[in-house]
Amino acid sequence: MTGTEEALVARLRAAGCVFAEEEARLLVEHGGDVDALAVRRAAGEPLEHLLGWVELAGRRWSVGPGVFVPRRRSELLVRAALAAPGAAGVDRARPAVVLDLCCGCGAVGGAVASALPDVVLHASDVEPAAVAHARTNLTPLGGTVHRGDLFDPVPGGLRGAVDVLLCHAPYVPSAAIATMPPEAREHEPRVALDGGTDGLDVLRRMVAEAPGWLRPGGSLLFEVGTDQVTGALALVGSAGLEGRVVHDEDDDGPGGTVVVATSAGPSGAGAPG
Known part of the structure; x- marks a missing residue:
């Protein structure tokens, strides 16, 4: 795990994210402004809205802000x-x-x-x-x-x-x-x-x-x-x-x-x- 991921895990864990390690990895892989994404996730925005996709039945589907996230x-x-x-x-x-x-x-x-x-x-x-x-x-x-x-x-x-x-x-x-x-x-x-x-x-x-x-x-x-x-x-x-x-x-x-x-x-x- 990189230093960036370790710091991100700590922030997400402090915000109450149960799967902080997995979420940190996905946010880093997503790219872009990871700090801004971390702030939004810590504020409660769904991870899937930040990533732009949700996985269901073995496939990724486009999803975003204002859209229901399939469970x-x-x-x-x-x-x-x-x-x-x-x-x-x-x-x-x-x-x-x-x-x-x-x-x-x-x-x-x-x-x-x-x-x-x-x-x-x-x-x-x-x-x-x-x-x-x-x-x-x-x-x-x-x-x-x-x-x-x-x-x-x-x-x-x-x-x-x-x-x-x-x-x-x-x-x-x-x-x-x-x-x-x-x-x-x-x-x-x-x-x-x-x-x-x-x-x-x-x-x-x-x-x-x-x-x-x-x-x-x-x-x-x-x-x-x-x-x-x-x-x-x-x-x-x-x-x-x-x-x-x-x-x-x-x-x-x-x-x-x-x-x-x-x-x-x-x-x-x-x-x-």
Whole structure:
């Protein structure tokens, strides 16, 4: 470790950074004004915003100030999507159709699309900064990113044709925002965190519309907190979808919880051109 890194580690550790050594190494490798970066990190700015990227599912994705930083636990959402009936049952004579709502920087949808042999990928988000990063990440994968609320900006031609519908909707109850780490509540957009009184407000709107967009046998997947599982399963059941829950019991950090909801019938053939 160089003298610069040792001094940086000490500053970061004093600021409460748990992984000070790793963060110092990444900031030095990033280059530029390391002292200025250290000041911003010590003040609570997310490391990923300073680096300009976040790692998810073995790949780096562009991210920056004002954009939600995907958590490592969202890799469970990626794995569950790839194992879901909508993806696993795709007729390989046609591309899989993946729609990623509340996409943020697009890392989750991009990771799913990257693992499929042939895919049509669309994504949407309301935040302009998130949309800009999502386009940087998904355009090279052939994806199309729309700005708007949930399904509003999505092309109508995708109705009834989506094999995998992802939604990284905010699910933190409004009253719990104040208890989140400062780097989240002060540097990420509230619209990407705040799920309303019980954390399910955005998911209610999304689930109500989801069946009309799914192909028969298609799958809807989204994250929730462990104490929201019962309410989430009730939502998908009332929408006529068959729901189940996947937990990440091997995660070293806070384990993820993903709801997988499938529409009736096998995936059919023929995707929109």
